[in-house]
C-alpha cells in the first residue's frame with residue numbers, strides 16, 4: 001500500500017535540544033524535516049532563518065523541506081539554497097513574481113514549491129502546476145503550531161489532486177496544519193502525498209510512539 005511521506009514540522013520541537021529532536025525523528029523513520037521560516041510580516045510570528053537551516057543540515061541526511069512564510073521570498077532563495085534546503089516553498093500571496101521565484105529555485109538546483117493559505121483560491125497555484133515539484137495547501141492559517149484543521153481543506157485537496165493528476169502527476173501535494181492520528185487518513189485519502197505534522201509528533205510523548213500512532217491512524221482506514 002502507498003503511504004504518505006511524513007514531514008515533521010519542528011515548530012513545536014524543544015529548540016534547546018533541536019539537534020537531538022531531529023535525530024530522534026530520523027531514527028523513528030520520518031521522511032523529511034519541515035522547517036517553518038516566519039518573518040513577523042507575512043505571518044504574525046518570528047522563527048529562524050538560513051543559519052538555523054544550515055545547523056540542521058549538519059545533523060541529518062533527511063531532505064530539508066523549507067517553508068518560507070515570509071514577504072518578498074525572492075530576496076532570500078539563494079541564502080536558503082546555500083544553507084542546505086532540498087525543497088524551497090514560498091507563498092503565492094507573498095509575491096507578484098511567483099513564476100520567477102520558482103524558476104530561480106530550480107536554477108539553484110532545488111525542488112520548487114508554492115503554498116496557498118486557507119483563504120486563497122486554489123487558482124493562485126493551479127495555473128503554475130506544470131512548474132511545481134510541490135504544491136502546499138495550508139490547512140490552518142499560517143503562523144502557529146497546534147491549531148485545529150480547517151475541514152473545508154479536504155475538498156480543496158481533492159480538487160487539487162484531480163487537477164495535478166492531469167497537469168503534473170509528479171508534483172507532490174503537501175498538506176500542513178492540524179494533522180493528527182484522527183484525521184490523517186481522511187487527508188491522505190483526499191489526495192495528500194506529504195503530511196506536515198507538528199504538535200502531534202513533537203510533544204511530551206516519545207516521537208517514535210507518536211509516529212506509530214499517526215501511521216496507525218492512516219492504516220486503520222482503507223487504502224486510497
Ligand SMILES: O=C(CO)[C@H](O)[C@H](O)COP(=O)(O)O
Nearest residue numbers: 009142143145146178198199
Ligand atoms: O506551518 C505551520 C504553521 O504555520 C506548521 O507547520 C503547522 O501548523 C504544523 O503544526 P501542527 O501540526 O501543530 O498544526
